[in-house]
Amino acid sequence: MTPFETILKTSFVKADVHRRIRVLRQFLEQKYYGRGEKLNLKEFLDKEKVSDTDKTVLAGWGPEILEGITKENAYDLTDAMTDEIKELPLITLYIPFEPDEASIQRIGTWFRENVDKRTLVDINVEASVFGGCAFAQDGVYHDYSLRGLLSRHYQEIRTVFDQYAKQL
């Protein structure tokens, strides 16, 4: 498994992938080009004050993530990772609440299992998609919120209202 596949396996949100690649790059810089004491990944994460979630995820990658990375290819490799992100299927998701890490993982997993195993998600909080969600893919917006549901069943709803109005 390549370093990028390892990162992708544990990161579902596009912003998380970018941030974690950046942290990895900074770690590699201090490892290969930094002056003074060389920190291991755990020590570096503690020093850089990354979030607990990122600490957990990056620590979970294990030493395997660094296999094959040398001083010479460190930059090229991280640049290639950044470029490769642009090639991944991206879905912009709109949900009505602020998701926690568990929800993000669950949603990301769902997309990997049901849409594409390399799918990245760009999650946005949007209150108007109450009762469901909406997403945009390849420039097309899909509304699966309550509003979208009502809009799709607009004629039936109007028929019901008309019949009710006639009874009044």
Add this chain to the structure above:
Amino acid sequence: MDPITVMVYFVAILFALQCVTFFMILQMRLHQPRTFGSTLMENKAKTNSVLRKAIEQANKILVTAELKGIQLISKQKLSGGELTDQFNAHLATIEKALQDQLERNVAHTEEAYNSFITQSEEMIKTHISQNQKALEDKAEKMVVDTEGLLQKFTVEVEEKIKGEVAGELEKAKHEIEVYKGERMRVLDERIVDILEEVVRVTLDKKLTLADQSDFVYKALEQAKKDNAFGDKTPGAQKKAV
């Protein structure tokens, strides 16, 4: 004494005095170198003679003048009385003629005035009658014309009002239909908003994060079922982002 007589006397005396004065001056110039005594006596005699002659002459003149004055006065008295009588008679005649003429004139004037008044009254009555008739005719014509104009105007106004009312009615009906359609369109658009708002208000506080998360997965499952993640997704609402 009559004034004319007095005047004759006065002229005669004046003439006599002038003669005496003239004579005395003449004697003095002629006999100046003679002796004063003889001359004085002579002159005195002559003077007395002259004076006597002058007095005589003056008396003659006076008598003559008096006589002539008396004659003249008599004549004048005689002719003045006749003249007065003639004048009085003539005056009476003239007065009588003038009175008669005046009476005739008064009578004629009165008659003419009465005639004029009568004619004037008749003319005025005739004029008034004619004017009244003309006025009545014109008034009647005016009333008829006005009535015709009013009827025509009323008909025109009525037709115009009918047209305007019909137009306004049609316009109002059209506006009502437009308003109705607009309100229906707004209501149609608002149906979804209202329903969403009702559901949101009803469920928002009751839904937990887990419930909302479940709705998200259900929505995603539905999208998958609708093949929303493929290129073509029938039944899915799509719009460009």
